[in-house]
Amino acid sequence: MRKLLALTLLTLPINVFANSIYVGGNIALGSSDRSVFGDSASVLIGYDFPVSAELSLGIEAEYRDFGDESYYFNWSGLRDHHVKAKSYGLNIKPTYHFDFEGRNFYLSGILGVHEHKEKWRVPLGNQGYEMQTFSDTAVTWGAEFGLKLNQTLALNSGFKRSRPHLKGGSVEYDQFFMGLNLYF
Numbered sequence: 001m002r003k004l005l006a007l008t009l010l011t012l013p014i015n016v017f018a019n020s021i022y023v024g025g026n027i028a029l030g031s032s033d034r035s036v037f038g039d040s041a042s043v044l045i046g047y048d049f050p051v052s053a054e055l056s057l058g059i060e061a062e063y064r065d066f067g068d069e070s071y072y073f074n075w076s077g078l079r080d081h082h083v084k085a086k087s088y089g090l091n092i093k094p095t096y097h098f099d100f101e102g103r104n105f106y107l108s109g110i111l112g113v114h115e116h117k118e119k120w121r122v123p124l125g126n127q128g129y130e131m132q133t134f135s136d137t138a139v140t141w142g143a144e145f146g147l148k149l150n151q152t153l154a155l156n157s158g159f160k161r162s163r164p165h166l167k168g169g170s171v172e173y174d175q176f177f178m179g180l181n182l183y184f
Helices: 002-011
Strands: 021-030 040-050 055-072 080-100 103-123 129-148 153-162 173-183
Touching: 021 153, 040 080, 040 173, 055 103, 080 129, 103 153
Parallel strands: none
Antiparallel strands: 021 040, 021 173, 040 055, 055 080, 080 103, 103 129, 129 153, 153 173
C-alpha cells in the first residue's frame, strides 16, 4: 500500500503541489473567562487541495503550546498548584476563496481532533509536591479569515474552541488567534 501511494505521488506533475503545501504559526489569546490559559502559540504544517477556483480542502497538523499557569490557594499557604498544557492534532479546513477590491481573501471552517495534555504540580502539605498528568482527545472547531498577500504569504485570524475532559472535568480551551502561513 505504501509503495502504491509513493508511486502515485511520484507520477503526479510537480505543479499539482505548487502553492499547496504550507507551514505556519500563530499566537492566541484566551477568549473565555472560564478558559484555563491565556496566551498560547502554535506551529502547523498543511496541504491545501484545490477543488475549484473558489473552493479548497485543507488538512493540517498542528502543535499548540498553552504555556503554564500558577494558582495560589488560601488553604495551601505559599504552596501553589502549577499546570503546563499542550495539544496536538489534525484539522480539516474547507475554504472559500474570494476577491474583494483586488485582494485575495479566504474564509475557512476548522474541524479537528486534538490530544490535550496537562501536567499539574500539586502541593502535598509539608511533604513537597506530586506531579499529576491528564490527557484527553477532544474535537476542536472554529473559523479562520485570511488575506493572501502574494503566492507565498498569507495573514490569518480566527478562533478555535475545544472541551477536553481533564483535571476537574470539562476544561475550556477557547482561543482567538492571529498568524501567518508560508506557502511553497
